[in-house]
Each structure stands twice: as C-alpha cells, then as structure tokens.
Amino acid sequence: MSGYFKLVDAHDHGYRLKLMAGDGTLVAVSAYFPTKQAAIEGIDVIREIAGTGPVMDHTRKEQASHGHAAREQSTHAVAKPRLSA
Template sequence: MAGQFEIFTDAESNVRFRLLAADGTVLATSGAFEDKREAANAIMAVRECAGTGLIREVRSNPWTGQRSGRGQGSTAPRRRHLPAV
C-alpha cells in the first residue's frame, strides 16, 4: 500500500496536511492554509515535484540561524545533491 495525504484542522483552526507512510508514520506536515482548497492545491504541487526533486543539504549556524558558506570570502552557496534512497 502506498502512503497517503491527510488533511486536518489544527488547534488554531488552520487547515494543514500531513504525508503518512504506508504504516501510518508521519513523514511530513505542512504549514497552515486558510481552507481545504489551498491545502489540496499544495498537495498537488508536492505530488508533482516530489518524484523529481533533488535533495540538497543546507547547514545553519545554530546560534544565529544563518547559513554557513564555504569560507569567509565565498559568496557561492555550497550545493551537494544526494541520490534518492
């Protein structure tokens, strides 16, 4: 059995969705949406890009929340694409 998306209303009355694995494990939870239609549109967008999306590692400094670069003078972001598992 494949995983599934589940649309629900949170404690603040926002509509959200979560992606569940076949065994019911929550794999991802969305941000808040104003209504079910917006959540459904976001699910369609996830379905469309998830199969072809690359994995990118982004490192942050836990003290400042800023992304760390390669070095002091480097302005180019470090990109590392990982194969899908």
C-alpha cells in the same frame, strides 16, 4: 499500502497536511493552509516537488579540528534518491 496524505484541522481554523507512510508513520507535516481548497491544491504542489525536486543539503558538515568538531554550513545539492519499486 502506499503512503498517503492526511488532511487535518490546524489549531488556528485552517488546515495542514500530514504525509504518512503506508504503515501509518508520520513522515512530514505541511505548512499552514487557510482553506481546505488551498490544502488540497498543496497536495499537487507537494507531489510535483517530491517527484522532480533535488535534495538540497543545508545541514552542518562536521570536520575534526584540533580534536574538536568544527561546523561548516553545507549548501550543496545531493544526488536525487532512487526508490526501488
């Protein structure tokens, strides 16, 4: 089974999307949507971004500096991951 979106109630009377792997593992949780229709429209936006958007790495890059790990902010684009069929 392929992955899927799960539409769930949010605690403040809105909705969230959960992106699930085919085995039921939670992959990601969306931002809050005030209406069910907005959440459904959010699925289309997520699909578009996931299919075409580059990965932007904003993690800290660790470098050894005098025996200590120095951290620098990394803001470079990462190559688009390839998925096997």
